[in-house]
Amino acid sequence: MQQQKGSGSEVEVTWEDQLNINKFGRLNNRFHELEDEIKIAKENNESLEDASNELILSDEDIVRFQIGEIFAHMPREQVESKLEIMKQNSSKELEKLEEEKESVLAQMAHLKKVLYGKFKDSINLEED
Amino acid sequence: MASSSTSSSSGVPAERRGIPAASFVEDVQTYLTQLGFDANSALAFLQERLQQYRIVEMKLLAQQRDLQAKIPDIEKCLDIVSTIQAKKGSGEKLIADFEVSEGIYSRARIEDSGSVCLWLGANVMLEYSCEEANELLKKNLENAKASLEVLIADLQFLRDQVTVTQVTTARVYNWDVHQRRIKQAS
Numbered sequence: 001m002q003q004q005k006g007s008g009s010e011v012e013v014t015w016e017d018q019l020n021i022n023k024f025g026r027l028n029n030r031f032h033e034l035e036d037e038i039k040i041a042k043e044n045n046e047s048l049e050d051a052s053n054e055l056i057l058s059d060e061d062i063v064r065f066q067i068g069e070i071f072a073h074m075p076r077e078q079v080e081s082k083l084e085i086m087k088q089n090s091s092k093e094l095e096k097l098e099e100e101k102e103s104v105l106a107q108m109a110h111l112k113k114v115l116y117g118k119f120k121d122s123i124n125l126e127e128d
Numbered sequence: 129m130a131s132s133s134t135s136s137s138s139g140v141p142a143e144r145r146g147i148p149a150a151s152f153v154e155d156v157q158t159y160l161t162q163l164g165f166d167a168n169s170a171l172a173f174l175q176e177r178l179q180q181y182r183i184v185e186m187k188l189l190a191q192q193r194d195l196q197a198k199i200p201d202i203e204k205c206l207d208i209v210s211t212i213q214a215k216k217g218s219g220e221k222l223i224a225d226f227e228v229s230e231g232i233y234s235r236a237r238i239e240d241s242g243s244v245c246l247w248l249g250a251n252v253m254l255e256y257s258c259e260e261a262n263e264l265l266k267k268n269l270e271n272a273k274a275s276l277e278v279l280i281a282d283l284q285f286l287r288d289q290v291t292v293t294q295v296t297t298a299r300v301y302n303w304d305v306h307q308r309r310i311k312q313a314s
Contacts, residue, residue, distance in 0.1 A: 003249070009279070012155075013295060013299060015154075018291075018292060018295060021291055021295060022288045022291050022292065025288070025291045026284055026287065026288070029287065037246040067203065067204070067207050067208050067211055068207060068208045069204070069226065069227065070225065070236075071224060071225040071226045072211060072222060072223070073222075073225075075222040081188055
């Protein structure tokens with residue numbers, strides 16, 4: 001993702017610069033992981049919403065609720081409360097991931113300023 | 129394998145669980161003189177290092193995928209055990225539909241036995257009380273999560289070394305270009 005162009009200019013790379021570059025690399029990796037995790041969390045959220053809606057529409061007393069690999073027969077109220085809890089946990093998880101993503105992006109923006117400031121054209125921090 | 133010890137970089141271990149650290153180069157000229165390399169040999173050496181890092185990265189990523197699949201499985205098991213425990217008090221039987229074969233389901237009536245059988249691997253299955261099963265599964269979950277943390281730290285360390293090696297490669301290359309220009313000019 002990042003390359004230094006061979007301009008032959010002699011801007012020295014200090015250990016601090018190296019640490020910044022390393023940190024930027026780590027943050028970028030984390031950013032991509034977060035994007036994937038957020039996608040999965042959103043899908044999960046939607047599935048739970050759909051399940052909830054289906055439950056409201058159906059009029060069965062005993063609902064088959066998936067636990068692990070089996071479908072356990074459960075009374076409707078129990079399934080409703082389980083779903084509620086799952087939905088809450090899922091949104092909290094999503095919120096946490098979005099927050100981390102914002103933080104990572106902010107840190108990356110800061111590092112870009114620092115690194116471009118010192119190295120200007122000799123460094124490329126963009127996605128290719 | 130020669131490794132330069134010019135780095136004054138503090139806090140970085142010389143290696144981590146078999147992964148050698150990439151030493152930071154303060155000054156390219158000094159680095160090359162110390163190693164007795166010319167630019168091309170240095171670049172070849174660094175490329176080889178990079179290859180070795182990539183191989184280790186593949187291995188670690190595979191291990192990470194395995195662990196990341198294992199953890200939700202253990203959590204599902206814990207879910208089931210707690211459901212069985214919950215039913216235990218009520219005296220009702222747990223009725224469940226399960227897959228007999230692909231696409232074919234059957235109904236099971238799980239009696240109030242208060243115990244489950246756990247698959248331990250290597251064709252071994254043992255019966256445990258619900259409490260013991262909970263303990264065992266929780267311990268397995270903690271171990272898996274701890275292993276995953278260590279693995280992720282390993283990967284981060286590895287990726288840092290890859291970055292350092294890439295930057296060193298670019299700097300050696302630039303230095304070489306610079307040297308050639310100076311020679312041409314004189």
